[in-house]
Amino acid sequence: MAEKQKDKEKEQIIKNLNIPDEIGIGEVIEDSELTELKIEILREDIERLKAELQIIKQMSGTNMLTGSATVSQDLVKPAKKVVKREAPLPEWVNLPWMYTKPENTKFLESWRSDWSDYTLKWARFLIIHLISVAEMMEKKPFDKLSEVTLRDILEYMNSKNSIKWWDKNKTLVRIYWCSLEEWSEIIYRWALETGRLDFTLFEIMDGEEAFSSLPxxxxxxxxxxxxEKEYAEWMGKKREMVKIKF
Known part of the structure; x- marks a missing residue:
C-alpha cells in the first residue's frame, strides 16, 4: 500500500511540475521527502534532455554551446502566454467561521494551516510570486477576511517559511509555492528544452514563463x-548572463 501511495504521489508531482505549460491547482508538497522527490524527478528529466542534446551535437558535428548547431524542433517549445483566470475556491468557502480567527487554541493551528495550504495553491494556480496585502484583500476568498486576520495567517506562513515579508512595513508578500532550488532545476530544464544555451537576467524577466515574473x-x-550546481557558468564581470553547461 505504501508503494502504491508513493507512485500516486510521484504521478501528481510530475503533473504539477509541468509549470511552463500549465499550472494545476494540485497539492502543494510541504513534506521534505516529497520535495526531494520533486527535485529528483526534475533531475531525471534534465538528464534525459542532456542525453538528447549530446546526440544532436554528435550528429551535427558542431559545438552547441557556441550556438552553431541547430536544436531539434522536438526540443523547442514556444512559451505560452499565461491566461488570466480565477483560482478554484476552497471547499470551505461558504463556511462563515473560516473567516474569523478562532479564539480556541485547539482549532487555531488547523485554521491557520487550512488558510496557508489554500494560499499556496491559490498563488501557484495564478502564478503569483509577489503581491501586496492590499491587493490580496481584493481577491476571493481573502476579501472576506479583515486585514488583522489576513496578517495573522501571513505571519503563520512566514514562521513556516512559506512566505517572506518583502519590505520593512510588511505591505508586500513574497509567496514561496516553489523553492529557489526547484526553480533552478526548472529553468535549467527549460533552457535544454528550448535550446536557450545562454541568457541574461533581463531575458529571463522578459519572457512569458512562470519564472519570468519572479523578483x-x-x-x-x-x-x-x-x-554552483555546474548547470551553467557566468559570462561577463557583472554576472548578469550565464552559459548553460550540459
Missing amino acids: SEEIKEIMKIMV
Whole structure:
C-alpha cells in the first residue's frame, strides 16, 4: 500500500511540475521527502534532455554551446502566454467561521494551516510570486477576511517559511509555492528544452514563463544556484548572463 501511495504521489508531482505549460491547482508538497522527490524527478528529466542534446551535437558535428548547431524542433517549445483566470475556491468557502480567527487554541493551528495550504495553491494556480496585502484583500476568498486576520495567517506562513515579508512595513508578500532550488532545476530544464544555451537576467524577466515574473533579486540568486550546481557558468564581470553547461 505504501508503494502504491508513493507512485500516486510521484504521478501528481510530475503533473504539477509541468509549470511552463500549465499550472494545476494540485497539492502543494510541504513534506521534505516529497520535495526531494520533486527535485529528483526534475533531475531525471534534465538528464534525459542532456542525453538528447549530446546526440544532436554528435550528429551535427558542431559545438552547441557556441550556438552553431541547430536544436531539434522536438526540443523547442514556444512559451505560452499565461491566461488570466480565477483560482478554484476552497471547499470551505461558504463556511462563515473560516473567516474569523478562532479564539480556541485547539482549532487555531488547523485554521491557520487550512488558510496557508489554500494560499499556496491559490498563488501557484495564478502564478503569483509577489503581491501586496492590499491587493490580496481584493481577491476571493481573502476579501472576506479583515486585514488583522489576513496578517495573522501571513505571519503563520512566514514562521513556516512559506512566505517572506518583502519590505520593512510588511505591505508586500513574497509567496514561496516553489523553492529557489526547484526553480533552478526548472529553468535549467527549460533552457535544454528550448535550446536557450545562454541568457541574461533581463531575458529571463522578459519572457512569458512562470519564472519570468519572479523578483529580479531572486532570479539572480537562482542563476547563482545554477552555477554552483555546474548547470551553467557566468559570462561577463557583472554576472548578469550565464552559459548553460550540459
